[in-house]
Amino acid sequence: MAIVNPDNASITLRPPSTVMKLARMGSMHQTRLSFMRVLLRRLAAEQWPIERTRWQMDKTGVGVGVYTATGPDRTYSLVVFSNDLDPAKRSDRVIAEEWDATFTLVDGVPDQADIDRLQQNVPKQEAGRISDRELSLSRANRSVRLFNYVRAELAKGAQPQAAELDKVGYLMRTTAVYGSGKFGALDRRFIADREEFSSPFQCELLAVYMIRMFSVDIVEHLARSDAPDTAVALDKNLRRSLGIGNSTGLGMAPFIVNHPVLFNQWMLSREEALLRVRRVAAADAGKFDQFTSLLARQRSGLTYWLSEHPLQKEKIAALTKDLTSLAEKVQHLDSLDQVNPWNGLYLWAEDHLSLEGQECLVTLLIEMYPELVDELAVNMSADEDRYFKINGQMKIDELLELINTHYQFALDTDFTQRSANARYWYASEEKLEPRLGERFEEPGAEREHPLAISRDVASAYSDLRERDGTDSIAMFLLKYPQHRHIVRRVQQAADHPYSEIENNLIADDMLPIDLLRCKLSYFGAIKFDPRSDRWVRINMFQHAPLPNELIEQYDDTWVYPPVPVNV
Amino acid sequence: MSELSLGELDSLVLKAYRGAGFSWGMAQEAGRAAAWLAAHGLPAATLFTNLLKQIDGTDATSLTPDIQNQGWQPGTHTCCPVVCGTALSDLGLSHLEAGNSIAVGSVYSPAILLPFVAGCATADGVNVTIRVDKQPLLTGADGSYDAKKRHAGLVSEKGQVELEISAEKAASEALNVRRAVISAPEAALLEQLAHRTYVPASELSRSSGAGAGLNDND
Structure with missing residues (x-):
């Protein structure tokens, strides 16, 4: 049995500045919480x-x-x-x-x-x-x-x-x-x-x-x-x-931006699950065998993760190499002497594996401890209505402080650069679906949707600093209704540290497939195959038990395909 | 008449309100208010159609109440109920006591204030009666709230609004109406305004806006 050491204060949640980056979000895999x-x-x-x-x-x-x-x-x-x-x-x-x-x-x-x-x-x-x-x-x-x-x-x-x-x-x-x-x-x-x-x-x-x-x-x-x-x-x-x-x-991409409170619950639950496993004090040989077997199955599943997309091809190649290194690393771990063995392995991965490899390890670690993590699934819904109402009594200084704490990434961006402002999100007249336009090449930017979170936070910040810090937000919003959507988000972020993607969503090098990958990993999708930077193919329920098997012989690790016997 | 889900009504009103020239944050408030009204069995589409007919093209500042240091100054102009409602919600009512009142002044489609006042009342733990031209809006003599009573003034195009903090707790009604009713002319007007938020297709957007990329028929 695993022993959790709740006093293990040196092992903490990965900070939002690490987790909430598109490059990492675009490398996430399904977990048992999917x-x-x-x-x-x-x-x-x-x-x-x-x-x-x-x-x-x-x-x-x-x-x-x-x-x-x-x-x-x-x-x-x-x-x-x-x-x-x-x-x-x-x-x-x-x-x-x-x-x-x-x-x-x-x-x-x-x-x-x-x-x-x-x-x-x-x-x-x-x-x-x-x-x-x-x-x-x-x-x-x-x-x-x-x-x-x-x-x-x-x-x-x-x-x-x-x-x-x-x-x-x-x-x-x-x-x-x-x-x-x-x-x-x-x-x-x-x-x-x-x-x-x-x-x-x-x-x-x-x-x-x-x-x-x-x-x-x-x-x-x-x-x-x-x-x-x-x-x-x-x-x-x-x-x-x-x-x-x-x-x-792209239709799916804005969802995780438009539902910050809900998205925080998803990200936080996954991070909490990882934390609980990293805090496991010791693991016996049986646990290490279980890990080795899961890893072998994960590697076997990689064989048919095919993509023609150059970026994804590179990522799959890196992951394949990573999992080989991981297998070697685990072989040489002396399990019985290790304190917090999975934390040691995780920290090693941070230094030695690609983001795909690190996040794949997160998935495998979480997989092994249903008794520690499965209960977190109930936290993955949110009563978003509860957080809709703006706290107008808050002082401007308090809101500025929240921006300083949670939106440094936005304040650090120079929006006078064309590259930082290159795109705009909009709804197409043809299909009423979200689209991404080139601000300086296409007409229509005046109809931009409010998804340029970083830029809009920076703009609200600049106006807030012009006002008396002891004024209420209510009075500020009467004069600046254009900042209302951002004030709501910033207030929500106070209690929801994993609600904001810490990248500029209108930058010229932003990859929408990273947003899609992240959301789809929470659904439980596998075999991500980007067909451009804006759409992706996936597989759902591959290897899942058939209906009679759900009832007769349910295997909860179905998502990891069996290792072929002739290999 | 046709039916919309509450989510569809929320989204349609949000876009229409944005299309009429208001900020995204205010439009979010409008959409959510519409869904609240519909969930309470009130004619949300009619109320917002009436409102937007009256205020489309008007500069937002001239629809904003005059408020100095948290005090309402009823001006000579008529205000938007979404702007007034959010201001009430932001300023809060917790500093008021039973018997106090706020003269909000002239407001378009005043029934749209209901969700905002209801939200405020819950958040601040007070009971509020809304009076439009001195008549209580949707509240009985005992101060209880009753959506089923179709008061004549419910869909009035504008009125003088006063809020009164009352001592008695209003009866709350379950949110159980699943559908919003909308007439064809209402839908047409809201969609016409919503349309202003869409970007027409161009050759570039068709080829890259959604990311055509590789063949998808294989």
């Missing part, structure tokens, strides 16, 4: 049956399917509208208007009237409307290459090659999973008190888990249509090795 992991732990612990309850598909794979997940208190249903898409129309971009399949998660069990209503709306996605009976709206396209290969193999009566599956990792790729209040769906506030949704994004991820089931069911269905006499079902080990893909663009 929302997919939390979801499956619950489904397993509470023994949720998840079943296909309706399947009306024609030979071309066009029709309706329903999957139902039943918890102790409530039932949720994924309604699927499957399409025979003209290949010319297949695009993952948000500009697409038709998809291979579209989905909605219904709160309860849909009746025929619901299905009829949804059929008129869900396939249209953003152009349709859903109701307060629905909790999410999403769509997916086939990974054409893999889908067709698997379909052909199964039709022949053969199983596809595992290595071929691993190269892609999924049969279908979602291109948007909308939740709370979007396109008419029920607002999160009305389900936030449900036990099963106490962690963030649980209903969206429940939908994704069932979309993964559909992706295999539809390929089997089509293989049987092609060759009813010879077709076979996909082997269950291969089935488990397939996740569901996702393409994510």
